[in-house]
Amino acid sequence: MSFDQSGFSADLLQSTRTFAQPSPIQAQCWPIIQSGRDLVGIAATGSGKTLAFGLPGLKHILAQKAAGVSTGKGPSALVLAPTRELAQQIAAVLEEAGQAAGLRTLCAYGGVPKPPQTAALRKGVDVVVATPGRLEDLINDGSCRLSGVTYLVLDEADRMLDLGFEPHIRAIAGATRADRQTLMFSATWPPAIQKLASEFQATPARVTIGSQDLSASHSVRQIVEVIDPAARDRRLEELLRKYHASRKNRVLVFVLYKKEAARVESQLSKRGWNVRAIHGDINQRQRSEAVEHFKSGQVPLLIATDVAARGLDIPDVEAVINYSFPLTTEDYVHRIGRTGRAGKSGLSHTFFSGASDKARAGELINVLKEANQEVPEELLKFGTTVKRKDHKLFGAHYKEVDFTKKATKVSFDSDDE
Secondary structure (H helix, E strand, O other): OOHHHOOOOHHHHHHHOOOOOOOHHHHHHHHHHHOOOOEEEEOOOOOOHHHHHHHHHHHHHHHHHHOOOOOOOOOOEEEEOOOHHHHHHHHHHHHHHHHOOOOOEEEEOOOOOOHHHHHHHHHOOOEEEEOHHHHHHHHHOOOOOOOOOOEEEEEOHHHHHHOOOHHHHHHHHHOOOOOOEEEEEEOOOOHHHHHHHHHHOOOOEEEEOOOOOOOOOOOEEEEEEEOOHHHHHHHHHHHHHHHOOOOOOEEEEEOOOHHHHHHHHHHHHHOOOOEEEEOOOOOHHHHHHHHHHHHHOOOOEEEEOHHHOOOOOOOOEEEEEEOOOOOOHHHHHHHHOOOOOOOOOEEEEEEEOHHHHHHHHHHHHHHHHHOOOOOOHHHHOOOOOOOOOOEOOOEOOOOOOOOOOOOOOOOOOOOOO
16 A cells, blocks of 8 residues: 555665555555566556566565575566667666666667677676567577576567567577566457466466456546548647647657658648657667657657557656557557556547548447547447457467366277267
């Protein structure tokens, strides 16, 4: 119920000094993780998951040091994240939390030179936060040894599977200690995640905050507007004059494609808006610079593709505008989760086009209803049917099954049976 009851030292609790009490995911997970059990945490984005697994991980490392357990210069804890932005955000939180206790954190991701990362590994680190691709590079060239990792976290596990990281995750997990404690955090609980959990974890506890089904943060007011795509540019400026009237408050605009991001940025810039864009066609330095300028308020209006939908933990984003509806409703949930964070309220305004988006109307309606939001009549006209999702490997006939159950052995008495 309070940080005093958490079992963490004063040094580690420095990172919680701005919060009144633990968030629900933290309050539920901390006792379980500190007992040594594997865990699956299902909670909406912006719910405090980083400290939910971060503080127990740092306490785990300190306990090992106190017991004289040595991992050489390799890390004791490893956190895997799907995107550079999310890895950087997690590393920043863990760096601050562990600083007072003298714990060192390295963030390893692609798109930047490897020498600084390899140099840090040579000096020795306690925690590595990494994207799978860059971490595999560091393992393969002998720079990073995971043989001492006893605490493994897969953050945004659903997103990592979407991006095709499963073979990399398996290879990386195979390089850690077999007796490790393994934690998985995700915003959704699809069959693929269930299967991964059953293979990577031993009798995990499962903590679900809110609905297990697809659901959005209830601290975000959701407005959905059915609109003709050709009218979006004019309407976007109208909304910016409403939601970004001061031109100082932070507003995040999501688009679908890289070229769309560049076009919207150019168009708004020409009309006098102080705006930057972040997408896959710019280099890592430009991406980091755009995010830092947005965080500082130097550039309070940011255009982003879904590379920024997860990992941007900026508490004061007042509004999210979805210029283009994403390809999945899960991405919609993650996009609007950029506002209404850390106990604050937020607003999202979404453009929905019947021509290209109507297949996701049923799912969107369910998300709006679950959060007690208004469902526009124009959206209901597209129907409330939710199309069954195809599994990437097995197609639409793939069934949701309980992967924790053991297979039953069938024997036959003769060749005729």
